Amino acid sequence: MSGMLKILLAEDDHDMRRFLVKALENAGYEVVAFDNGRSAYDRLREEPFELLLTDIVMPEMDGIELARRATELDPDIKVMFITGFAAVALNADNQAPKDAKVLSKPFHLRDLVNEVGKMLAA
Template sequence: MAHILLAEDDGSLRGFLARALERAGHTVVVCENGDEAVAALEDGHYDLLLTDIVMPGADGIEVARLAALKQPGLRIMFITGFAAVALTAAQAAPQAKVLSKPVHLREIVSEVERMIAA
């Protein structure tokens, strides 16, 4: 079981992701934007950051940068609907996994499991 920080501004997707991850046995802290995620980093230790890239407030790349400073070795997974942004994320955090929307919930849960197991 992992402790996951989830940052996603789309309410429907955020709910689907949180429920799928919780059903898989993980604890999920849910944030609706990057600023909430940055604040949540102060409140706990996480095994994985799962973040959208394009969001209000701090974007996912900034959240990941701050998270990596606070928790070196934190696993990071980006999800985005923008191909150009995905390339930027991959360059900014080469150790991170980048998934492009639309993505199936099973794929996200499987990738999370792989990253946690690594």
């Protein structure tokens, strides 16, 4: 067991996904990435992750539903949404996990890595 913190990433934009994986791996995290919520959820059922980093708007299963199911599976998992639509995430009746963090696009990778670090240190 290497003690590396594991991040599950769900992001349907190929370039964005590649950038995020690279930035997070460079920061010392282990990252498993998927291009849709359903595959990410299936993986989550196989092993625990410390953090779910997910886009909100995705085909098949959106990020909110993915996050809701993830926290049902593992109440301790931390959730961060990346989105171009901050208002969507913050809508109170969509049942996003209460303490989820929202990072609005566009953002600097440095900011993302800092936020992830803060969440995982908490």
